Amino acid sequence: SQELEQSPQSLIVQEGKNLTINCTSSKTLYGLYWYKQKYGEGLIFLMMLQKGGEEKSHEKITAKLDEKKQQSSLHITASQPSHAGIYLCGADIGAGNNRKLIWGLGTSLAVNP
């Protein structure tokens, strides 16, 4: 079965620093989602990547999917306290109309002012 591994599990950075979170799949990714979550709360959609080599940006967050479509990275530039939270990657799996998402455990990010 397909698994998603996120690294690191947790991260503490100083405000203004850049950081990268990785999501690695045991199989080819056909749709890779990045979400942000505050502990115990809902999922905030960040980006979805589908094509090998694809890169998307929103404000100071950039997500990339590698050419082989087995790894994605999320990069935050000049981090701010508002970036703190849990970052989750989710992968679309299945075939045809029978699709579902599997998830990584998340990376907990703290940004110190």
Place this chain on the structure above:
Amino acid sequence: EPEVTQTPSHQVTQMGQEVILRCVPISNHLYFYWYRQILGQKVEFLVSFYNNEISEKSEIFDDQFSVERPDGSNFTLKIRSTKLEDSAMYFCASRVEGALEQYFGPGTRLTVT
């Protein structure tokens, strides 16, 4: 922008009681999903639903769980006899035919006491 809505936002129930969690998917979406997240754990797929029937269900989705689309707008998850371990955040999602992206609701936090 259309969005998936869920009610209630928080439900507290006693062990053994039945609960119904409600979702209103985006109006032109045809595929519906329920996921759950036990606090501190991964988001897990429960069930997918299309054309008024279950497409796929996970091992978690046993006989205590059922889903229904009682009318043209609502999609419900029923737990017949709740257990303490059913305490979790339950997310509903929907997608349109021909696209991968799933749109998530804000979640219902279920607490079983």
